[in-house]
Amino acid sequence: MKDNVVVITGASKGIGAELARQLAAKGAKLVLAARNLPELEAVAVECRASGAAVVAVKADVAVERDCQAIVAGAVLAFGRVDALVNNAGMSMWARFEEIRDLSVLERIMQVNYMGAVYCTRHALPYLRETGGRLVGISSLAGRTGVPTRTGYAASKHAMTGFFDSLRIELEGSGVSVTMIYPGFVATGIRENATGPDGLPILVSPVREGEVMSVQDCARRIVRAVERREREVVMTARGRMGLWLKLLAPSLVDRIARRAIERGQ
Ligand SMILES: NC(=O)c1ccc[n+]([C@@H]2O[C@H](COP(=O)([O-])OP(=O)(O)OC[C@H]3O[C@@H](n4cnc5c(N)ncnc54)[C@H](OP(=O)(O)O)[C@@H]3O)[C@@H](O)[C@H]2O)c1
Numbered sequence: 602m603k604d605n606v607v608v609i610t611g612a613s614k615g616i617g618a619e620l621a622r623q624l625a626a627k628g629a630k631l632v633l634a635a636r637n638l639p640e641l642e643a644v645a646v647e648c649r650a651s652g653a654a655v656v657a658v659k660a661d662v663a664v665e666r667d668c669q670a671i672v673a674g675a676v677l678a679f680g681r682v683d684a685l686v687n688n689a690g691m692s693m694w695a696r697f698e699e700i701r702d703l704s705v706l707e708r709i710m711q712v713n714y715m716g717a718v719y720c721t722r723h724a725l726p727y728l729r730e731t732g733g734r735l736v737g738i739s740s741l742a743g744r745t746g747v748p749t750r751t752g753y754a755a756s757k758h759a760m761t762g763f764f765d766s767l768r769i770e771l772e773g774s775g776v777s778v779t780m781i782y783p784g785f786v787a788t789g790i791r792e793n794a795t796g797p798d799g800l801p802i803l804v805s806p807v808r809e810g811e812v813m814s815v816q817d818c819a820r821r822i823v824r825a826v827e828r829r830e831r832e833v834v835m836t837a838r839g840r841m842g843l844w845l846k847l848l849a850p851s852l853v854d855r856i857a858r859r860a861i862e863r864g865q
């Protein structure tokens with residue numbers, strides 16, 4: 602990835618921030634986007650300390666103009682875009698019937714799905730010029746149903762449909778599409794997940810010490826992007842689940858229910 606211009610959305614914390622650190626160490630030029638500019642700048646400072654050129658762009662990916670500005674920032678600073686990592690995302694932790702205001706589901710769809718669509722739309726002309734890389738950070742919830750995640754799973758399934766279709770349209774263009782399906786990763790996403798009242802749940806119901814580390818997750822993403830892999834299903838349980846779903850889908854439903862009940 603040396604000297605590649607990589608745009609990462611949702612780079613102020615969690616997986617996006619760690620991706621930025623690891624790509625900085627590999628000599629990439631980075632364009633980091635998120636809403637919280639001070640947090641984003643702190644990640645940028647760490648990346649610059651490893652010698653990377655970094656631009657931080659304050660942006661809400663739910664707003665198309667902001668996504669256009671992210672790409673414009675990359676082109677202005679570096680003159681090209683080699684990779685776009687659609688990582689920005691938010692989650693929920695509430696059963697559908699407990700949700701009071703359905704705007705929670707609309708917001709999740711707008712951020713997780715339309716955010717990726719907007720950024721892709723504006724980056725694609727530049728990615729075509731460089732034979733670049735498109736990356737979607739989905740979730741195992743993008744491949745199977747998960748209780749308490751109706752809206753989140755829907756948004757991640759939507760990403761899968763969008764990027765799997767776009768991959769076919771881009772055949773022969775030189776632009777690759779890599780889809781990433783992580784299981785639980787130890788970040789703050791669950792504390793910030795929206796509860797039934799529309800507010801963050803604040804305490805993670807997951808045993809965070811027992812799930813995949815953010816460093817490990819980012820390492821696997823970087824390797825997949827370097828190799829232009831089609832998709833990575835990140836856990837053995839996830840890979841097994843995809844096969845099982847063909848044979849015994851209700852068993853996979855039970856596994857998903859148990860994972861949520863046990864928090865691991
Ligand atoms: N952690 C997991 O267990 C897990 C599992 C499967 C998939 N994933 C996926 O991995 C991706 C990263 O998650 P994470 O675990 O690193 O979560 P995180 O620690 O909560 O980080 C989420 C990032 O997205 C940004 N973001 C949220 N809403 C945004 C918006 N409207 N516009 C721009 N940026 C926004 C946040 O920055 P600001 O708040 O500063 O905007 C933050 O940088 C997400 O797409 C998530 O669905 C995570």
